[in-house]
Amino acid sequence: MIEGQKLRDEFQNFQDKNTVILGMSADSVKAQKNFCDKQSFPFQLLSDPDKSTIQAYEAWGKKKMYGREYEGIFRYSYLIDEKGMIEKAYEKVKVKEHAQEVLSDIS
Template identity: 40%
Template sequence: MVQAVGEQAPDFNAVDSDGVTHALHQYRGKTVVLYFYPRDNTPGCTKEACSFRDEWAKLKALDVVVLGVSKDSQKSHQKFRDKFALPFPLLSDPEAQVAQQYGVWGEKKFMGKTFIGMHRMTFVIDPEGKISHVFTKVNTDTHATDILKILQPL
């Protein structure tokens, strides 16, 4: 089941491309953007990651923590981060444990085939650790801008 707005976000431990372990509770007091994506170096995932990179100054000015999560290895994440100069951590979830906690691991359909995989979803977690927004449909070109709109209402 996908975690919902108002629920306490599940805590987790996951390692980034530099071998640093991240746990959600480390970020209490900050807004966290936890985004799940299927795979490094694919067109949609690259657009999404680069949208966060391109809006990084605005996100950082709001003291927002951005964490990307996929099943890819630390080595794959490091190459992806280096290739696109991504300034935020990418967490490796090889057993899909974090994805399962958030309800984003499950059945998918692509080109007429059904398989189990990572759904592209994002959770905005408030400074108290509660989910304040869930993006179930992500526009990979404008995702960071869409998040900024909910963090900086007009």
């Protein structure tokens, strides 16, 4: 949630740099819309309930929390150019700083 809020707060700066922001999770379309509305996100959150795209981006797998292992989505981000090529993968996202990190990478 914090990551999305920071991206929301910097949204105009991303637009000024002709950058599109998209989020994705395995949640339903309805859940994504409700979350987007509640957080006043000016960008789209995509739904991938069968996880096909999430898995294609290698953003799904085993995680550990409090000693318990489970499968879930990783907090990854990708900077993708206008041709659809990945320019940079962010695999260790620090939610409070991520928006600024991406903005500096596209400057």
